[in-house]
Amino acid sequence: MSNDMRRSLSGAIWKRAMPSETDVHRLATELGISPLVAACLVNRGITTPERATAFLAPDLAHIPDPQPMWNLDEAIRVLTGALSRRERVQIVGDYDCDGTTGLITLRNVLRLLGSEDDCVSYYVPDREREGYGLNPGIIERAAAAGVQVLVSVDIGITAHQEWDMARERGITGVCLDHHTALGSRVPSSAIVVCPKQAGDPYPEKDLAACGLAWQMARALLDERPNGAAILRSLTKLVAIGTYADLVPLSSLANRAIVAEGLRGLNQGSKNPGLAALMEVARLDQRVIGASDLGFRLGPRINAAGRIEGTTLSVIELFDSHTLEEARPRAQQIDAWNTERQDVQRRLVEQLEKRITDQAQDDFVYVLAGDHADGWKQGVVGIAASKVVETYHRPALVCSLRDGIAHGSGRSIPQFNLIEALQWVGSDGLFLRYGGHPAAAGFCLPVERLPELHRRLNEYARQTLTPDDLIRAYTYDGNLPLADLTVAFVESLARLEPHGIGNPAPRFVVRGRILEQRVLKDLHLKLILADDQARIEVLWWNQHGYAGQLPKHTLVEVLGRPDINVWNGNRTTQFIATDIRLA
Known part of the structure; x- marks a missing residue:
């Protein structure tokens, strides 16, 4: 460099x-590509002709067989057994685009396998009333409804207490998650399907939760005559969730999902809900690119969770039988997205003023305001992203409500946010937290916010240099x-x-x-x-x-x-x- x-x-x-001139010359010569394209490949860590060939021609065949994934076989046995016995199955997904598309993907496949709607139900937590992840209320309601198998999508990897509750009530838990397990200990009371759990041999660690749901669908559809066609069709939705969740597109598996999904989207969709969503996003009359997944389709799906509190309305949209039924639902989601943009803009303006007035010297910004004053719980995360873009510092933004600070953080490459939260919260500072190196969520009592601010900046001054805070x-x-x-x-x-x-x-x-x-x-x-x-x-x-x-x-x-x-x-x-x- x-x-x-x-x-x-x-x-x-x-x-x-x-880049290495040797690597560039080898790729250019063996693949017959220009030296500049070869240099771009090497700059992205693609140095062998075999990997470069696959990288330049994404294909679903590049996604490793899911069978080596720990606990997948057991999860499939539980689900197929439950369907054959007509037991009640409930899928609980996160309220973001990844969790929602993963939930819909898995539900669609269970429907195709012959389940009835009264056997397979679904639930998405309310962001503001319930917060992130599984909670005891979800377990209690599932038990009261006679649910015998509970599947979580994009949540659950840290929900030890909730999975224990589920087992005590006779519910078999299946946790389908792609987040890093805190302390590497996964819940013992659930069947955990997560390639990031310590020791899992599955080579593809970077799938989003909807990608894991697609892999579970692949296993469920194994040996069905039309299984391959169904899986290709499902990539349209999974591509949106994959791109929106910001998982690496250097991964051959994620590249394959997004590339195949884009091919399908550009051919149009037979699902009235997806077709209506593309209409309101003004994508029905032009070529759709990867950025459209992240800036047009994904944000509209996410807007329901951010403004409405849950993405149940998105699932209803995709359940529409006709375009006439789907269009009003898509228009409502589009209106929520416009509202989200307005709320976000006003909040970012407040954040910039706060930073100018009081936080210029911080290595990590910790900013908070009342929910009633526009610091909406569903928007603090993307507002934190805007702060990081502008100031190139980690930022945690909190919505204060009923004595609790509900926060979301975003970071820079030099600062692993989830490790930082583990370090500062080792003595029980947080009521709940979790996430990725670049993005995390948490909640804690309002009175402990000054402590969080102090500890994070102490930690940051030990791990960051002033040069790290210069955008490069x-x-x-x-x-x-x-x-x-x-x-x-x-x-x-x-x-x-x-x-x-x-x-x-x-x-x-x-x-x-x-x-x-x-x-x-x-x-x-x-x-x-x-x-x-x-x-x-x-x-x-x-x-x-x-x-x-x-x-x-x-x-x-x-x-x-x-x-x-x-x-x-x-x-x-x-x-x-x-x-x-x-």
């Missing part, structure tokens, strides 16, 4: 990836403007789908500003030229830098090449991530 400590206009530093962008190489052709951009498309672990290739171009315009009072448009060519540069939502970029200024622009289609013409443009004076 080559570091250039010059700061950009945004205050960031840029780091050029320096990594890029794949420098390019002359003349190289930014349509053919070049198309060659990079083989690296899609992009996401966590496989970012879109970024390059640095250099030139002088010939023209400058502000678009819609938000975006900055530049015409950049060097001795051989010129190109249009778009810097979204960064009109505030216009005064620092007058005509004739020599600049370096970090970003990604793109193809603009207008009136049937295809031209290249450059989407800026950052700019610095040359």
Whole structure:
């Protein structure tokens, strides 16, 4: 990695990836690809021709057989046995996109296997009334309803007490989760299917919960004549949950799911609910890309949980029998998404003011406000993400209600958030917590928030340096403007789908500003030229830098090449991530 400590206009530093020339030459030669595409592969950890071949051609065959996964066979025996005896089965999913799509996936397969709706029920906790995860109330209601098998999707890996309660009431528990088990100890009272549990030999550790549900569906449908076709159809939904949950798209399995799901979505959906959702997201008349999963479809599914409190309405949407029935439901979900955006915008404005007034020197921001004042429990997580994007510091944002702080945190790559929460909460600081290195949820008594703030910053000062708090962008190489052709951009498309672990290739171009315009009072448009060519540069939502970029200024622009289609013409443009004076 080559570091250039010059700061950009945004205050960031840029780091050029320096791949092994030997690896690049081998991939370019053996695969017949351009050295630049080969360099991008090596920069993403793809160094062998065999893995590169699979990476460039995602296929469901790349997903390892689920059978080696611990406890999967036992879970399948329990479910098929329950169905054959017409026992009551209940699926409980998380209220986010991953949990919801996983729940729907598993429920659809149980329906296909011949279950009746009165035998297989479902439940999604209410975010504000019940909070994250399994809770005693869910177990008690399931027992009262005569449920004999309870399956959790995307929750349950830390619910030791709840699974004990289930077993005491004669309920067999199946926990389908992809989160890291705290302290590596999984519940002993449930059949736990989680590749991340200590010692599990299954090689694919990065599947989302909906991906695990798809794998369970694969096992349930084994040897059925139409099983492969059903699984391909299910990837449309599983691709949305996979992308929305920010699991790595460097994983061959996740790449395969997202790529196959996109192929299916672009052919249209026979499910009226999904078709209506694509309509309100304005995706029914154009090619759908991976980013649309994360910025159009996923947020609408999540909005129900964030604003309504639960995604039960999303399940009802996908249960619609006709488009006429589905459209009003999709429109309601779309309205919730608009409301979520408004609530989020107002909350982020409050957070920025709080940071300016009182928290500038913190290594970790811990910010809290009353639920009644707009600090909605369903929005604090994405508001924390915005804080991390702006300030490049870990951020925990809490909604205060009835004496309890319900919090959600987001982090930077240098700071493992779940390890930090384990360290500061080792003596029982939290009522409940869990999550990933980059994102976590928690709750604790309001009066202990100052203690959380103090402990986290003490821990952060031991594990982070001031340089860690400077935003750093990594890029794949420098390019002359003349190289930014349509053919070049198309060659990079083989690296899609992009996401966590496989970012879109970024390059640095250099030139002088010939023209400058502000678009819609938000975006900055530049015409950049060097001795051989010129190109249009778009810097979204960064009109505030216009005064620092007058005509004739020599600049370096970090970003990604793109193809603009207008009136049937295809031209290249450059989407800026950052700019610095040359």
